[in-house]
Amino acid sequence: MSALILHGYWRSGTSYRTRIALGLKGLSYQQKALDLRRGEQHSPDYLKLNPQGLVPTLETEDGILMQSVAILEWLEEKYPDPPLLPRVAADRAVVRAMCGIIACDIHPINNLRILKALRHDLGASQDQVNTWIARWISEGFTALEAMVARYGKGFAFGDAPTLADCHLVPQVYSAERFNVDLSPFPTIRAAVEKARILQAFEQADPKYQPDAY
Structure with missing residues (x-):
C-alpha cells in the first residue's frame, strides 16, 4: 500500500x-x-x-x-x-500570486457548496449560476492573462511546470465545464494546452479517475 x-x-x-x-x-x-x-x-x-x-x-x-x-x-x-517553485524569491512570489488568484479569489466562490447555496438558499436559476461562475472566472483570468503573458515562456511561469500550472489547468477545466468564454485569454489557453500533454497532467484529468461518472 x-x-x-x-x-x-x-x-x-x-x-x-x-x-x-x-x-x-x-x-x-x-x-x-x-x-x-x-x-x-x-x-x-x-x-x-x-x-x-x-x-x-x-x-x-x-x-x-x-x-x-x-x-x-x-x-x-x-x-x-x-522543483515546482522558481529559485529566485521574487519569482516564487509571482507564482504564489498566480496560485492565490485561483485558490483564493476564483475557486472558493465557485465551488460546490457555494453553488448549492445559490441554487437552494437564494433560488438562483441555472442561467444565473452560470453568470456568477463566468463573472469570477473571467475577472480572475483577466489578471492571470496579463501575468502569464509577462512571465510565461510556454507554461504559466517560465518554461517548466510550476505550482501555477497545477492551479491553472483545473480552473480552465472548470471554466470549460460551465461554458465560460475563454477566447479573451489566448495566453492562458496556450499554456494549458502545453501542460495538458504532459503525463502528470493527463493522468490527473478528472475523466481518468476511478470514481469518474
Missing part, C-alpha cells in the same frame, strides 16, 4: 491540482474517493480526518494534511525535485 493516501473527488478542482502535483513529483499514492454530491465528505469517519469536511485530504507519514495549497507547499518542501 502506498504511504500516501489521497481522499478526493474526481471533479474537485482542489483534488485535481493535488493529483497534478503528486504526478509532477513522481509520487505514487492510493486514492480514496468521496462522492461530494452524496455528502460523503460529511461522514463521521471522514470528519475525524478533515474537520472541515472538504477535499482533498492527504494522509502521509508526517501526518494528515488538509487544504490543497498547504498540501502542495508540503510536497514542494518534502520532495524538492523536480
Whole structure:
C-alpha cells in the first residue's frame, strides 16, 4: 500500500491540482474517493480526518494534511525535485500570486457548496449560476492573462511546470465545464494546452479517475 493516501473527488478542482502535483513529483499514492454530491465528505469517519469536511485530504507519514495549497507547499518542501517553485524569491512570489488568484479569489466562490447555496438558499436559476461562475472566472483570468503573458515562456511561469500550472489547468477545466468564454485569454489557453500533454497532467484529468461518472 502506498504511504500516501489521497481522499478526493474526481471533479474537485482542489483534488485535481493535488493529483497534478503528486504526478509532477513522481509520487505514487492510493486514492480514496468521496462522492461530494452524496455528502460523503460529511461522514463521521471522514470528519475525524478533515474537520472541515472538504477535499482533498492527504494522509502521509508526517501526518494528515488538509487544504490543497498547504498540501502542495508540503510536497514542494518534502520532495524538492523536480522543483515546482522558481529559485529566485521574487519569482516564487509571482507564482504564489498566480496560485492565490485561483485558490483564493476564483475557486472558493465557485465551488460546490457555494453553488448549492445559490441554487437552494437564494433560488438562483441555472442561467444565473452560470453568470456568477463566468463573472469570477473571467475577472480572475483577466489578471492571470496579463501575468502569464509577462512571465510565461510556454507554461504559466517560465518554461517548466510550476505550482501555477497545477492551479491553472483545473480552473480552465472548470471554466470549460460551465461554458465560460475563454477566447479573451489566448495566453492562458496556450499554456494549458502545453501542460495538458504532459503525463502528470493527463493522468490527473478528472475523466481518468476511478470514481469518474
